[in-house]
Structures are given as structure tokens and as C-alpha cells.
Amino acid sequence: MAGYLVDDQRKVTTHRLIQMKAEGKKIAMLTSYDYTTASITDGAGIDVILVGDSASNVMAGNWTTLPITLDQMIYHAKAVVRGVKRALVICDMPFGTYQVNETEAVSNAIRIMKETHCDALKLEGGVEILPAVKKILDAGIPICGHLGLTPQAINKFGTYSVRAKEEAEAQKLISDAHALEDAGCFAIVLEKIPAKLAERVSKELTIPIIGIGAGAGCDGQVLVIADMLGMTKGFSPKFLRRYADLNTIMTDAIGHYIEDVKEGDFPNENEQY
Ligand code: KIV
Numbered sequence: 343m344a345g346y347l348v349d350d351q352r353k354v355t356t357h358r359l360i361q362m363k364a365e366g367k368k369i370a371m372l373t374s375y376d377y378t379t380a381s382i383t384d385g386a387g388i389d390v391i392l393v394g395d396s397a398s399n400v401m402a403g404n405w406t407t408l409p410i411t412l413d414q415m416i417y418h419a420k421a422v423v424r425g426v427k428r429a430l431v432i433c434d435m436p437f438g439t440y441q442v443n444e445t446e447a448v449s450n451a452i453r454i455m456k457e458t459h460c461d462a463l464k465l466e467g468g469v470e471i472l473p474a475v476k477k478i479l480d481a482g483i484p485i486c487g488h489l490g491l492t493p494q495a496i497n498k499f500g501t502y503s504v505r506a507k508e509e510a511e512a513q514k515l516i517s518d519a520h521a522l523e524d525a526g527c528f529a530i531v532l533e534k535i536p537a538k539l540a541e542r543v544s545k546e547l548t549i550p551i552i553g554i555g556a557g558a559g560c561d562g563q564v565l566v567i568a569d570m571l572g573m574t575k576g577f578s579p580k581f582l583r584r585y586a587d588l589n590t591i592m593t594d595a596i597g598h599y600i601e602d603v604k605e606g607d608f609p610n611e612n613e614q615y
Contacts (some may be wrong), residue, residue, distance in 0.1 A: 369561055378425065452481060488517050530552070532556040533556065565583075
């Protein structure tokens with residue numbers, strides 16, 4: 343199986359991701375928020391691990407990504423980095439840490455890099471956040487952009503439906519993507535936009551475009567790990583492919599354990615001192 347438990351153990355870099363695009367090699371990215379999951383994901387051969395602010399939903403049960411704090415993202419990213427040998431680790435800058443002004447943005451970015459030892463940061467938005475993007479890049483910190491459905495702006499959108507279906511929004515997305523590339527971003531995530539638009543952006547830009555709900559024309563794909571492993575129930579967008587049903591597997595295993603404890607079957611003689 344291509345890319346699964348890879349032989350090439352060299353650390354993935356931003357430079358290598360750009361090379362992968364040039365060579366027509368697809369990039370596989372997944373989220374992780376903790377040491378154990380990150381070490382399994384890395385060991386399986388993933389190219390990029392995103393410590394997404396979706397930790398707010400997946401790990402803390404919040405309705406949106408807005409409540410997660412800088413300290414909480416740093417906690418998650420530190421744990422992930424400890425579990426990773428090969429993958430490039432990107433950490434999301436959480437809502438409110440880069441929108442106020444460039445000085446605050448760069449000092450928060452530096453804090454994440456110093457405390458977590460992650461490889462790069464991801465910020466949501468286009469020209470509106472360009473001054474902050476430039477300042478962070480000037481400090482030598484690699485940035486992955488994020489356009490289309492940007493969950494930190496969910497209260498402005500008012501819906502999680504597909505973005506940039508209309509011409510004006512599509513045009514803005516294209517010029518935002520070029521602006522991020524020109525500023526020096528090494529990649530861009532495109533979330534929940536029409537496949538044709540994502541394909542056009544992927545063809546026009548030389549940096550990798552990583553899609554989530556953005557079709558097969560992107561240079562790579564990202565999914566939230568809890569969704570693709572089938573841990574989450576009741577979240578079934580069209581773009582999500584489930585590779586396992588861990589919810590059922592875990593529920594069965596836990597049910598079995600409860601039964602064994604209640605019946606006095608666990609621990610047995612070999613499981614005690
Ligand atoms: O936070 C996250 O998990 C993300 C992905 C959906 C791209 O930003």
C-alpha cells in the first residue's frame with residue numbers, strides 16, 4: 343500500500359511538501375491532539391499532522407472552535423510533538439490570537455513555536471490577516487493558510503454550508519490564495535468549496551493546496567481523525583469517508599469489560615500478583 347508505514351523515515355519539511363506537489367505526489371494530512379494518537383498516526387506514515395483547533399469540538403465538546411485558548415492549543419501541540427518523529431506538525435493559531443494586531447500575532451506565534459517545538463502554524467483568512475501573516479513569516483515561522491469555510495468565522499457565516507459557490511466569493515478566494523502564496527505561505531487548506539474552484543486554485547499556485555471537502559483536484563487531503571476513524575457519531579458530511587467504526591469497536595470493548603468486572607471474571611488468576 344503506497345505511503346503506508348513508509349520506508350523513507352526522513353523528517354517531512356515544508357520544502358519537501360512543495361517538492362511533492364512539483365513531483366505530482368499527493369500529500370496526506372490528519373489531525374491529532376494527543377501523544378498516543380499522534381504516535382500511531384506518525385507511525386502509519388502520514389505526511390502532515392495538524393493540531394487543529396477542532397480540538398475545541400473533538401476533545402472539549404464545544405459547539406465551535408472559538409472557545410479554545412492559546413494555552414490549551416499549546417498543551418495539545420506539545421503532546422503531539424512528543425509523539426511524532428517523521429511528520430510535519432502544524433499547529434492552529436486559535437481564534438483571537440492573531441486578529442487584534444500584528445505585534446500581538448507575532449508574539450503569540452513565537453510563543454507557540456518556542457513552547458511546543460511544532461514545525462509551522464495555520465491561520466484562517468485572506469487579505470484581512472495579511473499584515474499578521476507577513477509579520478509572522480518575517481520572524482521565520484512557516485505558515486499554512488486556510489480559506490473557504492473558516493470555522494473561526496462561523497458566527498459571521500451563520501452556516502457550515504459550502505462556501506464560494508457565488509462568483510464574487512470565488513474571485514475573492516482566488517485572489518486571497520495568490521496573496522498568501524506571494525506573502526510566502528508554504529501551503530493552503532481549502533475547506534468545503536466547489537471541487538472545480540479548488541482544482542483551479544491548485545493549478546494556479548505552486549504551493550500545495552490541501553483540501554477538506556474540496557474535491558480530488560487538490561494536492562493533498564486532510565480529515566479530522568475522530569471523524570475518519572468513526573469515533574464521532576451524527577456528523578456525516580458528504581466529503582467524509584469513514585475508514586473504521588471505532589465508536590462501535592470501543593463501545594463493544596467497554597461493554598465487554600463492564601460485563602467481566604460485574605461477573606467477577608476480570609481479573610483472573612494470571613492477571614493478579
Ligand atoms: O481544526 C481543524 O481540524 C482544521 C481542519 C478541518 C482543516 O482546521
